[in-house]
Amino acid sequence: MVKVVVWGSLKPxxxxxxxxxxxxxxxxxxxxxxxxxxxGLKPQLARGVSVAIDGTIFRDGWHEPLRRNxxxxxxxxxxxx
Amino acid sequence: xxxxxxxDTKRNFSVVGTRPLRPDGVDKVTGRAKFGADxxxxxxxxxxxxxxxxxxxxxxxxxxxxxERLAGVKAIVTRDDFPDHSxxxxxxxxxxxxxMAREKALYEGxxxxxxxxxxxxxxxxALKLIKIDYEVLPHVxxxxxxxxxxAPVLHSTIFTDGVEPKxxxxxxxxRRYEFGHGDVExxxxxxxxxxxxxxxxxxxxxxxxxxxxCLANAGPDGQAELWVCTQGHFMVRDTCARLLGMDISxxxxxxxxxGGGFGGKTTVFIEPVALALxxxxxxxxxxxxxxxxxxKATGPTASxxxxxxxxxxxxxxxTAADAALRYQGGAFPGSPxxxxxxxxxxxxxxxxxxxxxxxxxxxRPKQAAYRAPGAPMAAFAVESVVEELAKKVGMAPIDFxxxxxxxxxxxxxxxxxxxxxxxxxxxxxxxxxxHFKAPLGPNQGRGMACGFWFNFGGQTCVSLNxxxxxxxxxxVGTPDIGGSxxxxxLMAAEELGIPYDKVRAIVADTSSxxxxxxxxxxxxxxxxxxxxxxxxxDASKKLTARAAQIWGIPAEAVTWEKGFAKPAGANAGNFxxxxxxxxxxxxxxxxxxxxxxxxxxxxxxxxxxxTHICDAEVDPETGATKIVRYTVLQDAGKAVxxxxxxGQFQGGAVQGIGWxxxxxxIYGKDGRLQNAGFLDYRIPVCxxxxxxxxxxxxxxxxxxxxGVRGVGETSIVPPLAAIANAVSAAAGVRxxxxxxxxxxxxxxxxxxxxxx
Numbered sequence: 085m086v087k088v089v090v091w092g093s094l095k096p097x098x099x100x101x102x103x104x105x106x107x108x109x110x111x112x113x114x115x116x117x118x119x120x121x122x123x124g125l126k127p128q129l130a131r132g133v134s135v136a137i138d139g140t141i142f143r144d145g146w147h148e149p150l151r152r153n154x155x156x157x158x159x160x161x162x163x164x165x
Numbered sequence: 166x167x168x169x170x171x172x173d174t175k176r177n178f179s180v181v182g183t184r185p186l187r188p189d190g191v192d193k194v195t196g197r198a199k200f201g202a203d204x205x206x207x208x209x210x211x212x213x214x215x216x217x218x219x220x221x222x223x224x225x226x227x228x229x230x231x232x233e234r235l236a237g238v239k240a241i242v243t244r245d246d247f248p249d250h251s252x253x254x255x256x257x258x259x260x261x262x263x264x265m266a267r268e269k270a271l272y273e274g275x276x277x278x279x280x281x282x283x284x285x286x287x288x289x290x291a292l293k294l295i296k297i298d299y300e301v302l303p304h305v306x307x308x309x310x311x312x313x314x315x316a317p318v319l320h321s322t323i324f325t326d327g328v329e330p331k332x333x334x335x336x337x338x339x340r341r342y343e344f345g346h347g348d349v350e351x352x353x354x355x356x357x358x359x360x361x362x363x364x365x366x367x368x369x370x371x372x373x374x375x376x377x378x379c380l381a382n383a384g385p386d387g388q389a390e391l392w393v394c395t396q397g398h399f400m401v402r403d404t405c406a407r408l409l410g411m412d413i414s415x416x417x418x419x420x421x422x423x424g425g426g427f428g429g430k431t432t433v434f435i436e437p438v439a440l441a442l443x444x445x446x447x448x449x450x451x452x453x454x455x456x457x458x459x460x461k462a463t464g465p466t467a468s469x470x471x472x473x474x475x476x477x478x479x480x481x482x483x484t485a486a487d488a489a490l491r492y493q494g495g496a497f498p499g500s501p502x503x504x505x506x507x508x509x510x511x512x513x514x515x516x517x518x519x520x521x522x523x524x525x526x527x528x529r530p531k532q533a534a535y536r537a538p539g540a541p542m543a544a545f546a547v548e549s550v551v552e553e554l555a556k557k558v559g560m561a562p563i564d565f566x567x568x569x570x571x572x573x574x575x576x577x578x579x580x581x582x583x584x585x586x587x588x589x590x591x592x593x594x595x596x597x598x599x600h601f602k603a604p605l606g607p608n609q610g611r612g613m614a615c616g617f618w619f620n621f622g623g624q625t626c627v628s629l630n631x632x633x634x635x636x637x638x639x640x641v642g643t644p645d646i647g648g649s650x651x652x653x654x655l656m657a658a659e660e661l662g663i664p665y666d667k668v669r670a671i672v673a674d675t676s677s678x679x680x681x682x683x684x685x686x687x688x689x690x691x692x693x694x695x696x697x698x699x700x701x702x703d704a705s706k707k708l709t710a711r712a713a714q715i716w717g718i719p720a721e722a723v724t725w726e727k728g729f730a731k732p733a734g735a736n737a738g739n740f741x742x743x744x745x746x747x748x749x750x751x752x753x754x755x756x757x758x759x760x761x762x763x764x765x766x767x768x769x770x771x772x773x774x775x776t777h778i779c780d781a782e783v784d785p786e787t788g789a790t791k792i793v794r795y796t797v798l799q800d801a802g803k804a805v806x807x808x809x810x811x812g813q814f815q816g817g818a819v820q821g822i823g824w825x826x827x828x829x830x831i832y833g834k835d836g837r838l839q840n841a842g843f844l845d846y847r848i849p850v851c852x853x854x855x856x857x858x859x860x861x862x863x864x865x866x867x868x869x870x871x872g873v874r875g876v877g878e879t880s881i882v883p884p885l886a887a888i889a890n891a892v893s894a895a896a897g898v899r900x901x902x903x904x905x906x907x908x909x910x911x912x913x914x915x916x917x918x919x920x921x
Binding site: 092140163 | 256326327328329331340341342343344345371427428429431501503504507519521534535536537538579580581582583584619620621622623624685686687688766768769770772868878
């Protein structure tokens with residue numbers, strides 16, 4: 085299981101929780117299972133997200149591995165100018 | 166890709182870090198460079214767009230019959246020519262609606278029809294003959310007004326997301342974002358001093374010198390070509406193909422030279438319209454925007470309204486920080502408020518922090534990205550309060566910031582824990598800088614501010630061909646806005662071990678290279694640069710294999726060193742080194758052309774920090790402000806071409822000076838823009854500015870082989886606040902609204918006098 089933290093205003097879609105325990109070995113599994121477990125997150129997942137793993141932000145990278153003690157944050161998809 | 170590219174911090178670079186002339190420089194100063202409006206084709210028609218004069222209006226009927234009968238008119242398109250191919254993609258539908266209004270015109274300047282004619286005069290005449298039956302609706306352009314329950318609602322489909330329970334009534338508030346950690350209320354109870362203020366900033370335009378321009382040429386076989394000034398021609402290709410229901414392979418897009426973008430050319434406006442006109446007319450169609458159209462119909466950044474509250478102990482430690490950020494992003498969802506909220510407190514090590522953002526729609530043009538989207542306004546509000554708090558606790562603002570600065574191991578305000586970051590080094594370097602100790606003159610004040618930006622990598626594809634004479638041809642897919650071709654040539658030369666001027670880089674068209682994300686997010690020197698390094702390493706591996714063939718020894722027994730293939734050791738044999746030119750000359754006989762490639766999704770860009778110092782002089786009689794000294798200190802990871810890094814630092818500061826002092830979208834009560842031109846919307850010119858001093862710090866990014874971090878955006882984050890702090894110090898009163906134009910400064914001085 086990996087602990088993933090979602091940003092505060094997603095809590096209405098996760099039963100009021102910002103810290104979620106998800107069984108996932110990589111980013112792709114994490115995103116798939118987040119959508120399956122919390123269907124209310126699907127519109128945000130479709131709009132796009134980034135995943136921060138141990139301080140590094142990944143915008144793409146489905147196959148980035150997640151370890152049990154990884155620090156994982158779901159973030160909006162990064163944009164730039 | 167995995168982060169297996171740890172920077173070689175002990176490496177002695179041969180050419181990286183030097184300052185050669187840019188390969189596109191002579192063309193640009195002699196007028197030979199081809200920009201968007203320079204494209205031409207036989208039989209070319211002139212495209213012009215009819216725009217709504219109303220801020221908000223239902224379009225009951227469009228009658229083009231008279232215009233169609235005008236001699237010389239070859240095609241007219243309206244909403245009926247843009248069927249919805251968005252397939253449920255709400256963001257793409259918004260782009261479709263923005264490039265050509267559908268049931269409503271949502272802002273003054275919204276495109277409602279377009280004409281292609283044999284010349285500009287005929288096109289303009291035709292526009293006058295198009296009759297639009299409008300039902301004018303109430304409008305709203307101010308962010309706080311748009312959030313009120315009584316405000317005219319732009320879209321009946323927007324029900325605020327991110328709040329519980331979800332509203333049943335449509336409003337202009339698209340979404341609520343919240344970031345942070347800890348217990349803010351408990352944190353404020355521990356504070357000895359609390360400062361709470363509300364700030365406002367006006368919308369500003371990126372102000373690129375080159376207006377949008379494109380030439381579309383669609384053939385009867387369904388294939389089309391497009392020449393365009395853009396930050397991302399692959400994005401233009403894919404977006405236009407989807408909007409027009411084309412196969413991507415049938416559209417080839419070539420990026421012209423670009424006269425500035427700053428984020429504003431990361432979407433499409435005129436390109437799908439030109440293609441639709443060309444498809445209908447079966448002739449090439451060129452559209453070039455006027456400056457008025459650029460202001461009214463492309464994307465400025467958001468205007469904002471921001472509350473900030475920060476509490477500190479008597480000894481200067483922040484106990485809690487809280488912000489509410491309201492950004493309007495024009496007529497469609499997507500203001501950059503989430504990045505404002507995420508970055509607002511990113512410079513500080515905070516136990517209790519919260520930032521709440523609201524994305525709001527108004528009857529203004531759809532915002533587009535502008536350098537570090539959303540961050541400068543948030544930094545203006547937060548850094549103004551930080552400066553005020555430092556003075557209240559009796560600390561020098563720089564010491565207050567050093568005491569509270571985020572560092573390696575800090576849990577960032579947006580969540581993740583920081584790795585190695587460069588904020589403290591910029592602060593410590595700033596403290597030692599002569600600027601900090603320089604005396605101030607009468608009516609002058611000094612301010613400072615810190616800033617943060619995320620940066621990212623993105624999809625990138627690079628091809629590097631070794632020519633028969635040993636020179637290299639590098640093809641990249643990211644338009645060169647800030648000198649990136651020079652930086653790419655430096656990195657390829659470094660890896661291949663050949664001189665800088667033996668590498669030529671081009672921006673290849675969309676049919677010549679794999680997909681590349683847009684030049685944005687401060688990603689090009691990082692991501693395209695890393696792809697170039699890896700493509701060059703791929704090429705040098707092939708060069709060593711060819712040398713091995715020539716010598717008749719195993720490829721593993723050959724190494725690549727400073728432009729030569731050499732036997733790896735004594736056991737490999739005694740062969741004189743083969744130069745790249747010698748190997749390339751025999752390419753045909755040893756297996757054919759030699760090329761290196763790399764394609765990937767780059768991640769690990771590494772966040773970036775800056776500290777700016779500003780001295781401002783305020784004329785108490787007129788309220789006019791002059792920036793008398795300005796210094797930028799920023800972490801670049803590794804400066805590949807230091808002159809262009811300095812240019813990015815200086816450019817960010819200059820755009821920030823304009824944003825802080827002069828620039829604003831001014832709307833009349835009728836919801837129409839009052840200052841759509843550079844005479845009335847004043848960007849800084851050289852005579853307004855001091856020389857911007859720069860200090861490059863190099864704290865290597867672990868995600869890049871040379872340690873490179875993006876530098877293009879962070880430099881615009883601190884200026885609004887640094888200037889506001891300097892002006893407030895000079896005027897003796899806190900300025901809380903941007904721009905700090907003379908009338909606003911005089912009003913603040915009057916308030917101060919009345920209070921004394």
